[in-house]
Amino acid sequence: MDVYYFPIDKIEKSSNVIIYGNGLVGKQLVEWNNKFNYCNILAIIDKKAVDKQMYSNIPVIKVEKMECLQTNFDYILIASKKYESEIELILRNKHVCANKIVKIEQCISDIGGYQNAQMTALGKNNFWGKDGIDWYSKAELNVENTYEATLKRNIEKYDLLRNKQGAWLDFGCGQGRMVQFLRKSVGEFYCCDISEAAIEKCNQRFSDMKNVHPFVNTVNSIPLKDNSIDVVYSLGTMVGFDFREMDTYLKEIYRVLKKNGFALIHHSNWRETEDYLINGKGYTHSKGYLRGDVGVSDVQFLANKSGFKILEHYTIPWGKVNENIDAMCILRK
CATH class of the missing domain: 3.40.50.150 (Vaccinia Virus protein VP39)
Incomplete structure (x- = not known):
């Protein structure tokens, strides 16, 4: 399985972050953050989200519900390489600033x-x-x-x-x-x-x-x-x-x-x-x-x-x- 790292070079510590994607990669990123307590994850966006869905005590929502979050976000982290371009287009169409959209990279540490x-x-x-x-x-x-x-x-x-x-x-x-x-x-x-x-x-x-x-x-x-x-x-x-x-x-x-x-x-x-x-x-x-x-x-x-x-x-x-x-x-x- 590919391993992806949380991009600390692009996201400041203690930032408010939304993760886009509740698949294996998104869950990797959440578990990493749970371990290191690096930032505050406000929500996880996923197109298959259902009402009141949670993952690791974090609400899982559809992109349409993003505006309902009570706390302003600093970054949206795209937790997918396969659908990266598609998700970025969705976010830009929702007028999310380019400097708030962060992409993942494969972890150089996956084999040590x-x-x-x-x-x-x-x-x-x-x-x-x-x-x-x-x-x-x-x-x-x-x-x-x-x-x-x-x-x-x-x-x-x-x-x-x-x-x-x-x-x-x-x-x-x-x-x-x-x-x-x-x-x-x-x-x-x-x-x-x-x-x-x-x-x-x-x-x-x-x-x-x-x-x-x-x-x-x-x-x-x-x-x-x-x-x-x-x-x-x-x-x-x-x-x-x-x-x-x-x-x-x-x-x-x-x-x-x-x-x-x-x-x-x-x-x-x-x-x-x-x-x-x-x-x-x-x-x-x-x-x-x-x-x-x-x-x-x-x-x-x-x-x-x-x-x-x-x-x-x-x-x-x-x-x-x-x-x-x-x-x-x-x-x-």
Whole structure:
């Protein structure tokens, strides 16, 4: 079955939305919204609607009844690809403004959001290289500056190395560029990545280090036990995550963390930059950077939803990029 995503890049959070279509696609969108509580769905339009019909506590109505809704809508989301043009014509004939009509797109995450976003969609422009190895190799070149700007200040500020027997997880570790700074200061060090080639590099790199455990991450989950990790950090990976992927993995990070455990998350803030307002589309920033379609407010929303306490959240202006394209979020379970 085709999977379609709720177009958060076109519909603002907390908007009033009507879904046109009560078939499988429309129901997918409703269930997604029920899970994430992203917007307020006023009604579902369907040509087969009958009086007093409801779906998931949402009224299902015929298009003729649209004017009877007591709340003004911000968008109508067409939940059909097959009849998209026909439905759009119906809406335009009812004088619905074009900028209020939103169309769906097939979800890039239908066979694994993290893997597709990082290794497929972004890889189309050859930025990542085969299996991400080109990107990981480039990342090694500036590793000390990255460590100083993201991890070191927070490790020191929150005294995260006080437990010398603690268990740490590097989520999206690449070739293990950050592990070298920390492996001798903790008890067990787990590092995972979706790229088998990257994990093979880690196995070679840390073959003589018994406390380092590289493994290939599974799609949409982290194969570790509940409440097993003291500190999780992620650098240079979750910057490519969209709203759905951030939600999935923040919940997984929360699950594997012990009570009072910490998470240090480096993520995209592109959605809240001036560049996004002017050039925003897909994953590509106008200067060529590859960033997920989220911002600080989105990550705060999802972190709170997952159960985290947000200790600190700040943007990172990298070098000459003064528009705060990235952010660091410090979380505690």
